[in-house]
Each structure stands twice: as C-alpha cells, then as structure tokens.
Amino acid sequence: NVQAAKRRLKYRQKLKDEKKTLESQEIELSGELSRLQSAQEAEKMRYVDRMSLSVWRSIATRQKEKRLEAEQTQRQLRAAVVGRARMIHQMKALLQRPYVLEEKNMLYGEADGGHADGSVLFKTFVSELDAIYAQTDQVMREVNAEVSTKFEYNLTRKVKDGVEYFDSTDATEIPFAFEDTSRAMSLLMMTDPDVLRHNSHAQEPKDTVTVKYIADCQLERDEVAKLKIYSAMRKVKEADRVVFVWRAVTEGQGDLSGHHTDETGWLVLRPQEIGDFPSTVFESYTRFIPIDVGESASKADTDRFAKVVAKSGEEEVNEMMQLLEKMLLGGDQFYTSGHPRYESA
Template identity: 55%
Template sequence: NSTRTVSKAEPISAEKRREIRNAQAAQRRLRYRQKLKNEKETLQQQEIQLSQELTKLQQARVDEKNDQVDRMTLSVWKAIAIRQKERRVGAETQQRQLRAAVVARARFIHQMNALLQRPDSQVESCGDRSDSGEQHAGSALLRTFVGELDELYVQTDQIMEEVDFKVTYPLVYKPTRTCTQGVEIYDSADATVVPFDFEQTCRAMSVLMMTDPTQKKTRELKNTVTVKYQVKSQLKPGENFKLMVHVAVRRYREPDRMVFVWRGLNEGLGALSGYHTDETGWLVLRPHLTSTLLESYVRFVPVSVGEAGASNEGPDRFAEVVIKTGENEVSELMAMLENMLIGEAK
C-alpha cells in the first residue's frame, strides 16, 4: 500500500503532459473542423435557397415584362382594329347616306316631272329630303381611350420611378427607338423647371392641355377631354405630310402635384396612309422651391396595316413625321405656357 501511495504522488512527466495537451488540441481541432463543416453545409443550403429565390424573382420579372409587352401590343392592335372598324362603319354609313340621297333625288325628279305635267293651279311645293343622321367619327376609339386613362393614372408613380428624366430648358421632346421582346418602341423622358408658382403653372397648363384646339369658343375646363384633329408636318421644304390625331386626356389633381395622362392614335394620311402610332403619355407637375417641376414621359408604338405596303414612304419616315410633329407641338406648348405665365405675372 505504501508503495502505491508513493507512485500516485509521483509527478506526471513532461512528455506525458505534452501528450495530454496534444490530445486535447487534437480534440479542439476536430471540433473546430466539424463546426466549420456544419457552417459550410448551412451556407451551401442557404446559397441553394437564395439561388432558387433569385431565379424565381428573375423569372417573375421576365414574365412581368413579357406581360407588359403583350398588353402593350394588344392595346396597339385593339386601337387599330377599332379605328379600322370605324372607317368601315363610316364608309357603310356614307354609302347608306348616298343611297338615300340618290333615292330622294330620284323621288324629287319624279315629283318635278309629275308637277310639270300638271296645270299651274295644281303645282305644289316639294323639297329634297335626305337622311341627316351622322355619327361622330372616332367616338368608339376615343371612348376606348377614355376607359384606359384611370389605369394609366394608377401607373404614374411606377413610371416616374423607373424612367431616367433628362432635364432641359425649356422642355423638349426627343424620342429614341428601342426594341423590347420584338416590339419596336419610341419613348422620351424629359423634365424642366418652370420659374413660376406651382398653382399658377397648374392653371396655365390646364388651359393648354384641357382645351380642344378645334373649338373656337372658350368653355369651362373639364377633367377629361377628347379631341380629333388634322395636323400638317414638314420634314424639309417641299416635303409635307398630314396626320389625323385622335387623343383622350384626363387631369388628376392631388395636394402636392397635378397629373395629366393621355392615350392617342396618330393616323397617317395621303402618302402615309396605313401607318399608325399608338401613344401613351404622362405629364406631372410638382412644386419645386418657388418654381414648378415638369416631368413628361411619352411612348409610342408604330404599326403598319393594310395599304401601308403600297405606300412609297417607309415606316421610318412615318416615325420621323410623328416625332417632328411632337417636337413642334411641345415647342408650341412651352412657348404658349411661358407667354401665359408672363402675361399673368404682369
């Protein structure tokens, strides 16, 4: 027993202590490697999950863009189809009116012959009768455009956030051509600062945007206006073109801004017959210190149908005419706005 007690009390040798420390260090390294392995597996799983989520988000964005292009294309062809139907209905109406006029004229001639063969005392007055019923051309198309304006207004914030505005003095209109999912689109995102009070600028812009240029009499401004008018455009001396413009505009007033949205169809006439552009636009006015910030985004999609193939003018030339017309209209709009604001300030 005394021998065992003495052996237990003997100190552990240095070599033994090293072995123990090495064993403990090995265990720590093993636990650390296992921890790293577990963390790596966790990160790999998270990477797989995040990659799957990213793929879903990217696919959702692609699907959303495809849906947007599909809706835009459908809107274009819907507008063209409505316009083509209106032209057909208009032609049929005109044909019926001409037929009625021919019948009325034949009846009139028959009555005149009969009267000429009667004694003078039997002569009675007779008149020409014709069908006076007339439909307002373009009404169905404009009603369709009006029905789309509220949906465009809902998209205002998204549009204003997504596009990059180019600031110019004064406001200009310079569309550029892009191709999205096989659809050719022209768009222009422009902004400017008008050095006049917000309320004053809103009043002047409302007069310019919500007044029918074809009406000579001044009427009380409404929040929605539909207009159909013909405009001439000249690319260079001796090269003149005509467009028929169908447009519906609506005004929305908010506490801190005024929004104008519109839908339009530019229809080529004469040498440009068969070419159309389907247009969508936003104009937002916001107070900017003591001035007013104007932000405008306009896009249009060119389309050619039917007789356009027989035209001597190509689609690119038609797009040039539409752009030139838009440039002139924006230039005139800003000039009139400036004159109105300066005149009111005096």
C-alpha cells in the same frame, strides 16, 4: 550505504510514477485538444452552413421577387399587346369588306346614322392606360434624358425588331413652382384644344379624358394638311410627382387618308429647387408607329405622312409651352391674380 541506496531507489520510483502520470495526462489532454479542435471545426462548418443558408435564402427570395415582377410585367405587356393587336386588326379590317364607310364607323364608334364618335377606339385606349402608367419608371430609366432649359419635341426615326417607329425624348427644367405648373399642365394637357383656344372659362379637367379634334398643319407652298386626332389621357398624382400617360391615333384626311399613327406617351412633372427658388422638371417620352390602312400606300406617302405628324406635334408642343408660360406669368386669360381660373362642371 544501504540507506542511501534505498533513497535513490525510492526517488527513481517516484520519477517513474510522475512520468507515467504525465504521460497519462498528456494522452488525456491530447484527446481533449482533439475534441475541442473537432468541436471548433464543427462549429465553423455550422457557421458556414448557416451563412450559406442565409445567402441562399436571400438569393432565392430575390429571385422569387424578380420572377413575380417579371410575371406582373408580362401580364401588363400581354394586356397591352392584346389591346394593340385588336386595334390594328380593326384598322386593317377597314378595307377587307366592300363597305368602307361602315367598317370605319365600326372602328371609331357606333354605325348608327353614319356618325363615328370614336367610342370603340376610346374604350380600347382607356383600358390600356393602367398598363402604360405601370411602365413609367422603367421607360424614364431607359431614356435617361439630360435636363435642359428648353422643352423640345424632336422625333427620330428608328427600327426595332423589324418595326419602324418614331420617338422623342426630353427633360426640361422651368423656373416655376411645381403646384402651379402641374395645375396649369393639367388644364393644357387634358382639355380639348379647340375648347382651350376659344373658351376663357375651361372646366377643371378630370383624371381621365378622351378628346377628338382636327389639327391643321401648315406645309410648304401654302399647303395645309388636316389630321384627325383621337386621344385618351390619364393623370396620376403621386406624393412627389404628377404623371400623364396617353394613347392616341392620328388619322390623315384628304390626300393623306388611309395613313395613321399609333402613339403612346409619358410626361412626368416633379418639383426641384434652383438655389432658393422652386422649379419644376419635365421628363417626357413619346413614341408613334406609322400604320397604313390600304394597299395603295407607298413608302414615300408613309414618310410624308410621318413628317406631317411630326411637324404637327412640334407645333402643338410649342404652342402648349407658350400658353404654359403665359399662364404661369399671370398674363393669360385663364389666370386671375396669378392663379388659374376653372369653371366647375
């Protein structure tokens, strides 16, 4: 049948045309798919690059911050080292000239009339206090003392990088309000001990003070050792705490002459709650380095002097904490109606 043959031929041609069209569409769609896949991969790479860049920027920013912090700390430490080296050099210079008394006056003050008032030493100490205060958080993190209920001053002998030193760490919580405690501690820490013991109307202390006084330390067999202390202290009141920092030199007297200790200290007071009751936490760290001025000093003499200084420091701390308790309980001569009584300058 001719008509049937024509229809079959036409149908086959139609199938061929559709096949070509489908093949052409397949090629186009495959190309589109490849393009989309390539675009997707490219977008992924761009995202990874952006994330990598963001991470890199974060790392670079943090590294820069650390470098700036390290440079700042290095500058502060360099200033502290220069000041310490200057003081040690001055102390060693005492015996390097024939007139020891004159050299001693050069260290502790003006040499006019032989009166050593400590002005040179105090000036050096005061210039170091800012750098010491800047180290407060780092020092407290490193010592990380556990809080107890009794303030203790226990010096431990240590050696680091060939340098022998003694240090004491303590953290104590007392059941008294922060404002009253910090006010009382300011009076105790920053007033000349002789004035504090004998004057019931102590002046309200300044934020930076220098004091010089003699401390008697009772030893065995009715022996009393005398120490002369030169100290510079600064109080910094922050939003949530009060920080005391100090520098001091303790000078042996009499048979302890020629022996010194170079001391640095930190004391941080911060408020805390015990249940519904206010309290105050003390965190302290004290470090001193023995220094001998002269060639005659022996290791035994140095050890004896260090023990005397440690005993004297322990006695002073105990006396201070007893006075603090009396003041906060309202039973001390410095208090009226439970509040400290100051006399303005």
